[in-house]
Amino acid sequence: MTASAEASAREGSSVRGRALADAARSGDRRALARLLTQIEDRTSAAEAALRILYPLAGKAHLVGVTGAPGAGKSTLVASLVGEARAGGRPVAVLAIDPSSPITGGAILGDRVRMQAYAGDRDVFIRSMASRGHVGGLATSTVAAAAVLDACGFPLIFIETVGTGQSEVAVAAIADTTLVVQAPEMGDEVQAIKAGLLEVADIVVVNKADRPGADRAASHLRAMLTVGAQHDRALGDRPRPKRPDVLLASGMAGTGVSEILAALDRREAKHGAGSREQADGTRLARAEAQLAGILAERLHQQLWDPERAAATEAVLRAVADHELDPYAAADQLLVSVAKGGRDGPTSAT
Ligand SMILES: Nc1nc2c(ncn2[C@@H]2O[C@H](COP(=O)(O)OP(=O)(O)OP(=O)(O)O)[C@@H](O)[C@H]2O)c(=O)[nH]1
Ligand SMILES: [Mg+2]
Numbered sequence: 306m307t308a309s310a311e312a313s314a315r316e317g318s319s320v321r322g323r324a325l326a327d328a329a330r331s332g333d334r335r336a337l338a339r340l341l342t343q344i345e346d347r348t349s350a351a352e353a354a355l356r357i358l359y360p361l362a363g364k365a366h367l368v369g370v371t372g373a374p375g376a377g378k379s380t381l382v383a384s385l386v387g388e389a390r391a392g393g394r395p396v397a398v399l400a401i402d403p404s405s406p407i408t409g410g411a412i413l414g415d416r417v418r419m420q421a422y423a424g425d426r427d428v429f430i431r432s433m434a435s436r437g438h439v440g441g442l443a444t445s446t447v448a449a450a451a452v453l454d455a456c457g458f459p460l461i462f463i464e465t466v467g468t469g470q471s472e473v474a475v476a477a478i479a480d481t482t483l484v485v486q487a488p489e490m491g492d493e494v495q496a497i498k499a500g501l502l503e504v505a506d507i508v509v510v511n512k513a514d515r516p517g518a519d520r521a522a523s524h525l526r527a528m529l530t531v532g533a534q535h536d537r538a539l540g541d542r543p544r545p546k547r548p549d550v551l552l553a554s555g556m557a558g559t560g561v562s563e564i565l566a567a568l569d570r571r572e573a574k575h576g577a578g579s580r581e582q583a584d585g586t587r588l589a590r591a592e593a594q595l596a597g598i599l600a601e602r603l604h605q606q607l608w609d610p611e612r613a614a615a616t617e618a619v620l621r622a623v624a625d626h627e628l629d630p631y632a633a634a635d636q637l638l639v640s641v642a643k644g645g646r647d648g649p650t651s652a653t
Contacts, residue, residue, distance in 0.1 A: 344452060488520075
């Protein structure tokens, strides 16, 4: 493409992005869906749309829903959506889909569950796939949440699909993290091992219709109390979160309104305008998002056709142990900063 053809293509996609943003914001759900596809594909139209929408976002409560595979997250989210709708609130769900063939079935099952809301324009459900982008899933998920936020969804659930990749990571992009656990023996141990309890703001012992749920909840509470006593010994050092433990059954619908109430209390305390903890969360989210974008931009530059050969030569030097990877990274950074196209420089 010539430089002028490139410029006019850029201008075209920027116009398209702005039109999509305007339409989505005025309530056009198909435009919103198309815009989220652009976000997922990291197009320049998406960047143009975000330039408009990002300043309008920052009001919604982003709730991460995570937990081991099969804990009942999707069923619970479906019930939470029902509860929010019963209260007249618009609600959106982003399902993080690491695009593994194994979880295809789970997403399909979720679609069936969500059929109940098919005709309701105030429910918006979408799965986000990473499609192998360098920046990872955080970047497009945070951008998608900002778009939904700007389009008037005050409550957004970000649900992980249990594969272990995104379970803890979701906490970095959510305002509030719900960790869902089944009452089965050993589930707590798994959650501890996976570091899930450390990121939880609220732990839901789900499937409370099954035996053992009460015991599992008491056990968890006891464990967290011991943790709190241990924290006091930490003195002034930052202490881990002490989550509330709630019992629910996503399937039977019990305990669901209590979860929504707990979410609202947190939102009232930390959300919209109030500081400190919320600030920390927002900074962490901005950091996760920027890290993804920076990695992506750097990747683009390094593999730009004009630079690819030089990048390849540096890679080769590392592979052949002629250059250590840290020195290689520094060289590449310097070369990108200078706009140069240098091959590897030997350290000697
Ligand atoms: N008894 C009981 N079973 C439930 C409950 N909620 C979900 N289940 C069942 O547990 C299984 C998993 O439910 P999902 O909602 O798909 O769980 P998930 O955590 O989203 O699973 P992944 O997306 O695969 O990680 C299904 O067979 C559900 O029918 C509940 O409250 N009680
Ligand atoms: Mg699920």
